[in-house]
Amino acid sequence: MAQRVILGIGDRTVAAALGGQFHELPDVEIVGVEGTSGELIGAVGAVPRVDVVLVHEDIGPLPALDLIRELVVRHPQLAVILVAGEATAEIFAAAMGSGARGVITDDPTLSELQSRVEQAAEWSATMRRHFQGGADVPASGRLGTLLTLCGAKGGTGTTTVAIHLAVALASADRTVCLVDLDLQTGDIPGYLDVQHRHSVADLAAAADGLDSAVVAEALFVHPAGPHLLLSPPHGEDSEEISARAVRQILTALRTRYDIVIVDAGSQATEANAMAVELADTVVVTATPDVPALRGAKRITQLWTRLQIRREQDVQVLLTRHDRRNEIQPDLARKMVGAPLMKATVPANFRALEEAANTGSPALVKNGDFRKAIGKVAAEAGLLDAPAERRGDSGAALVEFAGILPLIGIVVLLIWQTVLVGLTSMYSSHASNEAARAVAVLGYDRPDERAEVRERAVARIAGAWKDERHLRISVVDGYARVTIDSPVVLPGWRTPFGITTSARVVDETGE
Known part of the structure; x- marks a missing residue:
C-alpha cells in the first residue's frame, strides 16, 4: 500500500524540490501540497487517509510548532515531520515536544528522506491499528474474554504459554491484547524482541481518563498480531x-x-489479585514436581481465603509433561486439589530455545507444542467465535452442504466397486464348484444339470443366489458361471454380468 503524504510548505521552491524527490521514491503518493496552515489543517481533515505530513518551519500564519500540536491533537494517529533549514539538537527537541515524529532539512538526501518517511508511515499505520482495535463498546455491550495466567512458582512457563496463546489466537482472527502484570520481573519484551517506551504504569497514571487515544499510545502492536501492554x-x-x-x-x-x-x-500482589478476581478463566501453570504442585495448591487456597477466587474455579495446567516423569497427571490432580486441565504442555525445551533467544515465536515449529497450545485455548474457552464473526461458521456450513453430494457420490462409487468385487469372487467360486460337479456327475440330463447348479449355488451367499441373475453353461470343456453385478444394493442389478470359467477335468477315467 502506497504511503500517502501531504506537504505543508509555503516556499514553492522548497515544495517543488521535495516533490521531485518524492516522485523518485517507490510506494509514495503526494496527495496534496498546501501553502498555509489553515489550508493544511483543512486538507488533512478532508483526505480519507494520510500517513505523513511534512510541515515547513516557515509556514504561516500559524507557527510551525503550534501547527504540529494542532494536527496531533486533531489526528493522534498522524505522523508529522518538521522540515527545517538545519536539524540542530534544539530544533529537534522543540519538534519532539510539539508531537512531531522527526526532523529533516529542506535539502535532504534521497535515502534520508525515504528513511524518515518510512519510519513515520510505519508509526502512523501502527497507531491506526490501535484505534481500529480500540473502538467503543458494541451496542450489545459484549465484553471480551479475560484469561489470567499465574505461575505456581517461577520457571513454570507462564510467560511462554501466554505469548504463544496470544499469537495463536491472533492468527485465528481474534483481536488479542497480552498484558504483562508480572510487574517486577516481567520480560515479555525479551521473549518478543520489542522495545516500547510506554507500559501499564502509564495507563495506571491516567486510569481515571482512559480513552482510545490514551490506550492506543500505551500499547505496542506486534507483527504477529497481538497488542502488548508491557x-x-x-x-x-x-x-x-x-x-x-x-x-x-x-x-x-x-x-x-x-x-x-x-x-x-x-508473585501475589494487589494488581494480579485483581486480574484473578476479574478473569473469566484463571489458569495456574505448574511443572510435574512436588514444589510446583504444592505451590499451585498454596496459591489457590490463598485466593480462597482472601475471597478472591474459589479453588474450584481455578484450573491448573501441567507444563513440561513427559511420560517418563515420576509424577503423571492423575497423581498431580490429587496433589493440587484444584481442577487439572486435560491439556498438558510437553517438555521440549529445544523446540522453544531458538524462539526464546531470538524473540521470535514463529520459530517454534514443534507440532506437539503447537497442538498443546491449541488444546489449552480450546479448553479455556478462548476459541468460541465472537458474536460478530459467527457468520463465518454459517458460511462454512453452506460450503459443507455444497460438497456433501460430492462426498455421497464418492462413497457410492467405492461401495459399487466392493459389490463388483464380491460378484467376481462368487462367480469364481461357483464356476470352480460347477466344474468339479460336471466332472463327477456329467451335464447331459436335466437332473445332472440341476445337481450341478445346486452345488454351484451352494458356494454363493446372499442375494447373489437369485436364479434370475445366475447362469451356468458348459462349453468346450469349461464350466462357465455368469452372475449379474448388483448396483448399490445387492437386490438391484446391472444389465451386464461377470463371467468366470473353470476347466472340467474328467474324473471318471473314460
Whole structure:
C-alpha cells in the first residue's frame, strides 16, 4: 500500500524540490501540497487517509510548532515531520515536544528522506491499528474474554504459554491484547524482541481518563498480531499501580478486544489479585514436581481465603509433561486439589530455545507444542467465535452442504466397486464348484444339470443366489458361471454380468 503524504510548505521552491524527490521514491503518493496552515489543517481533515505530513518551519500564519500540536491533537494517529533549514539538537527537541515524529532539512538526501518517511508511515499505520482495535463498546455491550495466567512458582512457563496463546489466537482472527502484570520481573519484551517506551504504569497514571487515544499510545502492536501492554521497565514503578487502576485498565481493554490474556507472574500482589478476581478463566501453570504442585495448591487456597477466587474455579495446567516423569497427571490432580486441565504442555525445551533467544515465536515449529497450545485455548474457552464473526461458521456450513453430494457420490462409487468385487469372487467360486460337479456327475440330463447348479449355488451367499441373475453353461470343456453385478444394493442389478470359467477335468477315467 502506497504511503500517502501531504506537504505543508509555503516556499514553492522548497515544495517543488521535495516533490521531485518524492516522485523518485517507490510506494509514495503526494496527495496534496498546501501553502498555509489553515489550508493544511483543512486538507488533512478532508483526505480519507494520510500517513505523513511534512510541515515547513516557515509556514504561516500559524507557527510551525503550534501547527504540529494542532494536527496531533486533531489526528493522534498522524505522523508529522518538521522540515527545517538545519536539524540542530534544539530544533529537534522543540519538534519532539510539539508531537512531531522527526526532523529533516529542506535539502535532504534521497535515502534520508525515504528513511524518515518510512519510519513515520510505519508509526502512523501502527497507531491506526490501535484505534481500529480500540473502538467503543458494541451496542450489545459484549465484553471480551479475560484469561489470567499465574505461575505456581517461577520457571513454570507462564510467560511462554501466554505469548504463544496470544499469537495463536491472533492468527485465528481474534483481536488479542497480552498484558504483562508480572510487574517486577516481567520480560515479555525479551521473549518478543520489542522495545516500547510506554507500559501499564502509564495507563495506571491516567486510569481515571482512559480513552482510545490514551490506550492506543500505551500499547505496542506486534507483527504477529497481538497488542502488548508491557510491565514497567523498573520494578519499583510497580508500587504506583493500584488494584483500582488495574480494574479500570482491564475493563477498558475488554471493551476493545475479543480476548485479553494477562501474564500475572508468580508473585501475589494487589494488581494480579485483581486480574484473578476479574478473569473469566484463571489458569495456574505448574511443572510435574512436588514444589510446583504444592505451590499451585498454596496459591489457590490463598485466593480462597482472601475471597478472591474459589479453588474450584481455578484450573491448573501441567507444563513440561513427559511420560517418563515420576509424577503423571492423575497423581498431580490429587496433589493440587484444584481442577487439572486435560491439556498438558510437553517438555521440549529445544523446540522453544531458538524462539526464546531470538524473540521470535514463529520459530517454534514443534507440532506437539503447537497442538498443546491449541488444546489449552480450546479448553479455556478462548476459541468460541465472537458474536460478530459467527457468520463465518454459517458460511462454512453452506460450503459443507455444497460438497456433501460430492462426498455421497464418492462413497457410492467405492461401495459399487466392493459389490463388483464380491460378484467376481462368487462367480469364481461357483464356476470352480460347477466344474468339479460336471466332472463327477456329467451335464447331459436335466437332473445332472440341476445337481450341478445346486452345488454351484451352494458356494454363493446372499442375494447373489437369485436364479434370475445366475447362469451356468458348459462349453468346450469349461464350466462357465455368469452372475449379474448388483448396483448399490445387492437386490438391484446391472444389465451386464461377470463371467468366470473353470476347466472340467474328467474324473471318471473314460
